[in-house]
Amino acid sequence: MSEQRLELLREALPYIQRFKNKTFVIKMSGKATEDHANLLSLAEELALLHQVGIRICVVHGGGKQLTELAERLGVEQTIINGRRVTDDATLEVAKMVFAGKINTEILAALRHRGVEAVGLSGVDGNIVHAERRPPKEIINQETGERERIDFGHVGDVVGINDRLLRVLLDHDYLPVISSLGADSEGRIFNINADTIAAEVAVRLQAEKLILLSDVDGLYLRPQDPSTKLSRLTVEEAEALLRDGIATGGMIPKLQSIIDLLRRGVRSAHIIHGLTRNALLAEVFTDRGTGTMIVA
Numbered sequence: 001m002s003e004q005r006l007e008l009l010r011e012a013l014p015y016i017q018r019f020k021n022k023t024f025v026i027k028m029s030g031k032a033t034e035d036h037a038n039l040l041s042l043a044e045e046l047a048l049l050h051q052v053g054i055r056i057c058v059v060h061g062g063g064k065q066l067t068e069l070a071e072r073l074g075v076e077q078t079i080i081n082g083r084r085v086t087d088d089a090t091l092e093v094a095k096m097v098f099a100g101k102i103n104t105e106i107l108a109a110l111r112h113r114g115v116e117a118v119g120l121s122g123v124d125g126n127i128v129h130a131e132r133r134p135p136k137e138i139i140n141q142e143t144g145e146r147e148r149i150d151f152g153h154v155g156d157v158v159g160i161n162d163r164l165l166r167v168l169l170d171h172d173y174l175p176v177i178s179s180l181g182a183d184s185e186g187r188i189f190n191i192n193a194d195t196i197a198a199e200v201a202v203r204l205q206a207e208k209l210i211l212l213s214d215v216d217g218l219y220l221r222p223q224d225p226s227t228k229l230s231r232l233t234v235e236e237a238e239a240l241l242r243d244g245i246a247t248g249g250m251i252p253k254l255q256s257i258i259d260l261l262r263r264g265v266r267s268a269h270i271i272h273g274l275t276r277n278a279l280l281a282e283v284f285t286d287r288g289t290g291t292m293i294v295a
């Protein structure tokens, strides 16, 4: 183990006591899982949290990989306000990429780090009960136009069944859930991974939701990391959404976080999924590295 990691662990002792037996939901963006060395490093950090007795549930996306494979297959992609318009062909590719490739790669990395992880999609154990998102009038943030959008096979989460997750967590398994869900007729939906993570966190009465992204937090001036906000309240987060400071993929992220904090989870964190030890630093130090949003 590196000296930096040992130093962190020394500082971590009080936090370890505080968080033992608490549940953290950790969402890994596709961008955080794509590089093998980075994934192995993240898996090591997850293994440490798991070993000190924190109940970890991972939710992952894979938006970048889905876009890349779909386009290679000649399936054109459209993303509006951070959500993908999912036609028949895109859903086929989403099933392969999310529940197949990425989920298995995360499991293999955790296995390498000695963690007994179990791969699931939201379809397993009825974990994510979803309904098809009805066509909606929305303001397209990119064009500023009001449009009626049919997102296709995109689901809205209407319930989480946590029975299987609790069985696994109670037996020290680490569940890894990909961002698909289904309705009671077995129709499968593509669902934003941040949204699933937030809903799972509420259902498991998690202590924290931690989102591993490709930015190290929320910036006041988009694209300008020097304007990163370290800590904000729900009301401040709402204002950022209203003022159009959060755009693209940050919109569903913040919407989910606001909703989650109003429903009992204490804090949500946005951190960089490609910075070594960012996860450990966020959990085990006061400084943290990302943006913490509190109720």
Ligand SMILES: Nc1ncnc2c1ncn2[C@@H]1O[C@H](COP(=O)(O)OP(=O)(O)O)[C@@H](O)[C@H]1O
Pocket (backbone or CB within 6 Å): 029, 030, 031, 061, 063, 082, 194, 212, 213, 214, 215, 217, 218, 219, 220, 221, 222, 223, 245, 246, 247, 248, 249, 250, 253
């Ligand atoms: N105010 C903001 N601060 C930081 N990032 C922002 C902001 N507004 C929009 N973004 C964008 O949100 C992106 C993260 O969302 P998304 O691409 O969905 O990530 P992920 O794949 O991690 O879920 C960033 O890469 C950035 O381009």
Ligand SMILES: CC(=O)N[C@@H](CCC(=O)OP(=O)(O)O)C(=O)O
Pocket (backbone or CB within 6 Å): 028, 029, 030, 031, 060, 061, 062, 063, 064, 066, 082, 083, 084, 094, 154, 155, 179, 190, 191, 192, 193, 194, 249
């Ligand atoms: C409906 C919708 O937009 N679903 C997302 C699910 C994957 C995801 O959220 O992946 P990241 O976390 O890697 O961005 C998508 O198709 O991109």
